[in-house]
Amino acid sequence: MSRFTDMELAIAKSVDLVSVASHMGYTPKKIGKYYTLKEMDSIRIYNRSHWFRWSMKDVKGENGGSQIDFLRVFGGMDVKEAVFWLLDFAGYVKPDESKSSYRVSIKKPELKNRIVKSDVEKVEKKEFILPSPARDNSYLYRYLSEERCLRMEVINFFVKKNLIYESEKYHNIVFKGNDKDGVTRFASMRGVFDSQGKPFKCDVEGNDKNYGFNIYNDDSTEVVVFEAAIDLMSYVDIFDDFYTNKVALGMLGDAPLLTFLREHSQIKTIRFCLDNDTPGRRATIEFMEKYKRLGYEVINSPAPVSVKDYNEWLISEHKKNEKQVTEAIVSSNSRATR
Secondary structure, three states, rough: OOOOOOHHHHHHHHOOOHHHHOOOOOOEEEEOOOOEEEEEEEEEEEEEOOOEEEEHHOOOOOOOOHHHHHHHHHOOOHHHHHHHHHHHOOOOOOOOOOOOOOOOOOOOOOOOOOOOOOOOOOOOOOOOOOOOOOOOHHHHHHHHHOOOOOHHHHHHHHHHOEEEEEEEOOEEEEEEOOOOOOEEEEEEEEOOOOOOOOOOEEEEOOOOOOOOOOOOOOOOOEEEEEEHHHHHHHHHHHHHOOOOEEEEEEOOOHHHHHHHHHHOOOEEEEEEEOOHHHHHHHHHHHHHHHHHHHHOOEOOOOOOOOOOOOOHHHHHHHHHHHHHHHOOOOOHHHOOOO
16 A cells, blocks of 8 residues: 555545446445445445445455455455446546656556455446436526625526536436537436535446546637546636636546647647645645646645635635625615615
8 A cells, every 4th residue: 555645545435336336237225324336235335425334244255345455355355456347437647747658657557356245247338328318407597696606707607508407307407518519428427406404416337537627718828637526516606717727627536637738739728727625735736746847837726724615615705795785785775774
């Protein structure tokens, strides 16, 4: 484990375990606040990051753990292979990649599922099929405007660009990652009902993780980089910036950024707007060093330290404005009754 940096381990442990299980050929099923697997109903996946197998609760080393342990037990990997696999799955690219090589340098080991009772063999990677759209985007608009405080102008902009839409099933928001020709190569989904604990998030099966949610303008020489799609939209809202190129990594791997730079060669400046948590700050430092060496101008532009990310910043400003308006109304009414 000593060969991996703290940031690399943080990235590996940030990978969505539900997506990992699905990629390996299992069928995750949500039950209340946890997930189980159709093929192994004794499995429990909690917070999309760690698991426990009740059927083997007394077998140490086989009954649960992190994403790394899941690959070790069900993928037949050792710890080192599992970390490499997770980094590749996250789209992480080693800092010493040359500018002329825009590819993931970590070789993905072949999964070697260990078949035990009620386990299933690994299946081939599924075809990439976008979820069917709903008849309208009513839940999408309600969630993004009321819960995420995005202006209607911003939401309309992304809807009209056909970059986001509401799915027919479950009414999830689908965020599309297109290539330079407008072909969708990647898509992620985000639930709109957060009242039942941790919100639903996942990537659409079969997607290409070398792409991310993005918007491009070939007249702009700057790209602004985020972790999440909603943070990207929040940046547009805060700065009224509909002009610059923008890309959301999805996780903390930079493969989507490398692909974007390859497809949009006019880019000279990269502005990093990653989260203010420890993994986000570590990734920012490493990415800035990496892309500076590759010849780009790099700028660190996180949200204020009092908030975690750009959407939290937008929400805090919205609440602040609401409070000021309320206080002004109360003050006005008080003067009027004197």
